[in-house]
Amino acid sequence: MxxxxxxxxxxxxxxxxxxxxxxxxxxxxxxxxxxxxxxxxxxxxxxxxxxxxxxxxxxxxxxxxxxxxxxxxxxxxxxxxxxxxxxxxxxxxxxxxxxxxxxxxxxxxxxxxxxxxxxxxLPLVRLLGGQPGRIPAYNSCGLGMIGPERAGEEARELVAAGFPAVKIRLGYPELATDLAVVRAVREAVGEGVRLMCDYNQSLSVPEAECRVAALAGEGLTWIEEPTLADDLRGYARIRAAAATPIQAGENWWGAREMQAALDAGYCDLGMPDVMKIGGITGWLRAAAVADTAGLPLSSHIFPEVSAHLLAASPTRHWLEYVDWANPILREPLAIEDGHALVPDRPGSGIEWxxxxxxxxxxxxxxxxxxxxxx
Known part of the structure; x- marks a missing residue:
């Protein structure tokens, strides 16, 4: 004992x-x-x-x-x-x-x-009742708002490590630039790579409806946070008219906010942030909500901990990979063939x-x- x-x-x-x-x-x-x-x-x-x-x-x-x-x-x-x-x-x-x-x-x-x-x-995932394995990951380390001229080149760099998907930040002053960036990235990486896009809450609801409709034919895996995160009615309105799945959830402060959003018809996909959702205890509650709702669950940043949590989540979907803490970690999270390898060492694997x-x-x-x- x-x-x-x-x-x-x-x-x-x-x-x-x-x-x-x-x-x-x-x-x-x-x-x-x-x-x-x-x-x-x-x-x-x-x-x-x-x-x-x-x-x-x-x-x-x-x-x-x-x-x-x-x-x-x-x-x-x-x-x-x-x-x-x-x-x-x-x-x-x-x-x-x-x-x-x-x-x-x-x-x-x-x-x-x-x-x-x-x-x-025990590795954290085993303590939570799961087991180490491989989690699909997309590269979210770049493709900020850098314009179509640079976006294609950066996208090629991001998939060079074997990632099957990348995230593009959108919300340029003109819709035409959003479209040009998405198309430049698609041309650079080919049809076999999935593209997610993120508006980081930058649009009004009417503008979001317009841009989501314009992006419908671009083959995006999801459109993330098109408007302010606390606008439940706005999200329901955008989602009702969208042909592309709406992704959201990184700004849910706890499972109750998550449940209220889902009850309002907020999104098709969810991506809690382990810090904002309430740590690992909060994530476990969120994973239960997602399981009951049949909601595909992705993660938001914190890949070292999130890999364990997704591996123990019934509706796991995608891990968002960022390398921001890598310079100060003894052993950063390993990525192989576009998958995060959940470590089989004690704890989350974080060591300074x-x-x-x-x-x-x-x-x-x-x-x-x-x-x-x-």
Missing amino acids: TAELTIRDLQVRGASVPMPRPLVTGGGTIRTAPLALVDLLTEEGVTGHTYLFCYTPPALGPVVALLHSLAPVLQGQPLAPHELERSLRARFRLLGSTGIVGMAIAGIDMAAWDALARSRS DEAALAPYLCGAPDCVDGSVKG
């Missing part, structure tokens, strides 16, 4: 990691990945690891500070992820558990599950490469946001 673990401490560091390909969307350009690195230590010597992607450098400091403030709350608590999640949500009930509060809770949850799996010498990480820690000379102290 495995002994119960007790939390000793929570250690958090901020890091600003340069992205190999800057991500250009309708909301701006992301050149560095602002990551909150979370280590959950136990009295028994087992440590769980995870990271949070904070999107923009100004958010990194508050996320790290909030996690630091929660360390005394966790010390001495049993390592029981469901109970920890419940108690943390109760603590923030009056404030609410979305935004940076939700991110912090999810970070603790992911690190707790990682520690629990390590304590039992401390030597590689050092220049990017906030407070180090190369860190973009020096206000955060690890």
Whole structure:
């Protein structure tokens, strides 16, 4: 029998990691990945690891500070992820558990599950009742809004590693440019490669209806987040008229928001974000909702953890592959023939490469946001 673990401490560091390909969307350009690195230590010597992607450098400091403030709350608590999640949500009930509060809770949850799996010498997927295997992955490391002249060349680079699918960011000022970009990518990669496109919430509902209709003949696998994520009626309206599947869900803050969206006829496909959906505990709830609804379930970023979660999800679909944390990991997630290989080592497989990480820690000379102290 495995002994119960007790939390000793929570250690958090901020890091600003340069992205190999800057991500250009309708909301701006992301050149560095602002990551909150979370280590959950136990009295028994087992440590769980995870990271949070904070999107923009100004958010990194508050996320790290909030996690630091929660360390005394966790010390001495049993390592029981469901109970920890419940108690943390109760603590923030009056404030609410979305935004940076939700991110912090999810970070603790992911690190707790990682520690629990390590304590039992199991990969996370086996602890969740699944088994390691191969998950179809699409390359989402580029094809920001770079125009049709560059999009074809970059698409060829992204599929060169054997990926069977890539994602294109759209939302140019003119519909004609959206179409030109999609066609340039298709010409570059051929008919055998699947194309997903993402509007990153950049369109009004009427404009989304117009552009979704214009893209109907382009053979897209899905059109993602065409309008604001909280517009349930708008999504239902867009979906009702669309000939291409509508993908959404990365901005669901928990399984209740997911269920409300599905009840409204929001989308054909779902892609929760493990950080926003509530960590691994939240993902398990979301996977149950998806299973009941028959909703194909893909992941949003965090490929190291998401590969395990998809492998344990009944309606798994596609893994979104990004390499943003690779520079600071000892052993990044392996991709083979367009599939993510779910690792068969204890936990999620996340281990920090401390030597590689050092220049990017906030407070180090190369860190973009020096206000955060690890």
